[in-house]
Amino acid sequence: MTQRTLVLLKPDAVRRGLVGEIIGRIERKAGWTVSALEMRTLDQDTLEQHYGEHKGKPFYEPLVAFMASGPVVALVVDGERVIEGVRALSGPTDPIAAAPGSIRGDFGTIVRENLIHASDSEESAIRELKIFFPGLS
Ligand code: RTP
Numbered sequence: 001m002t003q004r005t006l007v008l009l010k011p012d013a014v015r016r017g018l019v020g021e022i023i024g025r026i027e028r029k030a031g032w033t034v035s036a037l038e039m040r041t042l043d044q045d046t047l048e049q050h051y052g053e054h055k056g057k058p059f060y061e062p063l064v065a066f067m068a069s070g071p072v073v074a075l076v077v078d079g080e081r082v083i084e085g086v087r088a089l090s091g092p093t094d095p096i097a098a099a100p101g102s103i104r105g106d107f108g109t110i111v112r113e114n115l116i117h118a119s120d121s122e123e124s125a126i127r128e129l130k131i132f133f134p135g136l137s
């Protein structure tokens with residue numbers, strides 16, 4: 001089942017020089033392809049659209065401040081079961097709970113600064129791809 005997902009390499013990943021390492025892990029999965037890529041600093045409106053489901057939660061304001069604190073790298077990735085697959089490669093939200101071998105497990109310690117976002121369902125992927133890559137067919 002070929003799918004398309006939206007991945008963000010968060011500002012901590014960019015600041016720490018982990019962009020190549022993380023993209024490399026994604027690219028090495030059999031048959032997965034990076035079909036679009038852009039580095040940019042996210043504005044408040046984009047972040048509110050992207051993380052709107054968390055508005056009102058205690059971590060929302062610091063999350064948005066963190067996500068606007070420097071450039072992110074936004075990627076479109078295509079491939080076999082890529083939505084579930086990039087989530088599995090990333091590991092759970094809390095990097096300390098994430099297994100070694102996963103991106104968050106290998107590089108993270110802080111819940112907020114957990115390096116990577118990946119769409120969590122087909123519905124989220126469609127919604128998020130429209131926010132970050134509106135011109136994509
Ligand atoms: P994401 O949406 O970024 O892919 O991460 P996720 O699905 O694994 O986690 P989610 O629950 O959607 O939370 C979104 C992001 O908010 C930050 N967060 N901080 N308790 C906290 O301080 C807290 N909880 C979540 C993380 O950056 C998380 O990835």
Ligand code: MG
Pocket residue numbers: 120
């Ligand atoms: Mg999420």
